[in-house]
Amino acid sequence: MSHTTTEHLIQALNWRYATKHFDAAKKIPADVWAALEKTLVLTPTSYGLQPYKFFVVENPAKRTELFAHSWHQKQVVEASHFVVFTARTEMKEADVDKFIQRAVEVRKLPVDALNRYREVIVRDVVHGGRGTHGWTTQQTYIALGNLMTAAALIGVDASPLEGIVPAEYDKILNLKNSGYATVVACALGYRSADDKYAGMAKIRYETNELVHYI
Numbered sequence: 001m002s003h004t005t006t007e008h009l010i011q012a013l014n015w016r017y018a019t020k021h022f023d024a025a026k027k028i029p030a031d032v033w034a035a036l037e038k039t040l041v042l043t044p045t046s047y048g049l050q051p052y053k054f055f056v057v058e059n060p061a062k063r064t065e066l067f068a069h070s071w072h073q074k075q076v077v078e079a080s081h082f083v084v085f086t087a088r089t090e091m092k093e094a095d096v097d098k099f100i101q102r103a104v105e106v107r108k109l110p111v112d113a114l115n116r117y118r119e120v121i122v123r124d125v126v127h128g129g130r131g132t133h134g135w136t137t138q139q140t141y142i143a144l145g146n147l148m149t150a151a152a153l154i155g156v157d158a159s160p161l162e163g164i165v166p167a168e169y170d171k172i173l174n175l176k177n178s179g180y181a182t183v184v185a186c187a188l189g190y191r192s193a194d195d196k197y198a199g200m201a202k203i204r205y206e207t208n209e210l211v212h213y214i
Contacts, residue, residue, distance in 0.1 A: 004153060014202065016152035019159040019187070021195035022078040028156060028189060033081060036188065039150040040083075043143040047121050049099050051088040051136040052143065053180050055173055056081060062172060069168035070185070075159045080189030083147070084169060086180040087140045091131025096121050133181060140183045151188055161185040 004012075028036070040054050057063055060077075066084075067076040076082060088095065100118045104111060125131040144160060151158045162184050169175075169182035191198050 009153070012152040013149070016148070016158065017197060017200070017202070019075065019157040019189075019191050019195060020197045021192040022075060022080070022157065022187065022189040023192045024078045026080065026190040028080045032154060032156065035154065036147060036150055036156065039146050040143050043146045045139045045142060047099075047125065048103070049091070049095065049121070049125070049139075051091060051095070051131075052140045053086050054143070055084040055086065057084060065172045066164075066169060069165040069172070070161060071163040073161060073163060075161065075187035076185075078189070079159070079187035082185065082187050084173060084185045085140045085144060085183045086175060087133060087136035087183050088131075089133045089136075089179055089181050091125050091136065093122055093126055096126060137183050144184055144186060147186060156188055157191045159187045161187065
């Protein structure tokens with residue numbers, strides 16, 4: 001298996017920026033999007049529970065509705081792909097059981113092989129107070145970061161959007177009583193040639209101000 005070089009990694013991260021103006025005529029090829037979609041699925045989460053769902057909004061009318069509740073940020077309607085990240089509002093034993101069943105199927109284990117692991121998860125997440133929307137939201141941000149890094153590595157622009165009204169997104173996406181609620185969104189595609197932000201220098205503190213060795 002080949003890996004990217006350290007030079008390519010840093011170049012990609014320096015190249016990326018929160019794109020403000022996408023070229024609406026440029027679409028992400030299907031094979032490229034399939035790879036980015038897979039990065040969402042492969043994102044690591046606590047206990048492997050994946051307490052979220054991702055909504056790829058393709059319908060132009062839906063995008064226009066969401067635009068009105070996104071501080072009128074044009075990325076919502078201009079980008080090739082627009083992803084809304086939603087997280088579980090509450091983790092229940094049924095959620096844990098679904099994951100355990102999936103683990104048994106994938107790893108071809110006896111049905112009771114993960115009983116103790118299930119008990120640990122239920123005790124910690126369901127009854128221990130971790131399985132709140134706050135915790136599932138934290139897991140969702142791992143997926144967002146994973147997606148944006150992967151996009152940069154293959155030359156796709158991305159812009160995370162926290163400037164949205166989650167409650168309105170929930171209404172538009174029909175999330176009421178679904179067990180999921182909107183957290184954040186991300187627009188992906190290719191930068192417009194006239195996006196003035198593309199050439200701006202990154203503002204970052206020096207490494208030694210942020211990274212400390214103990």
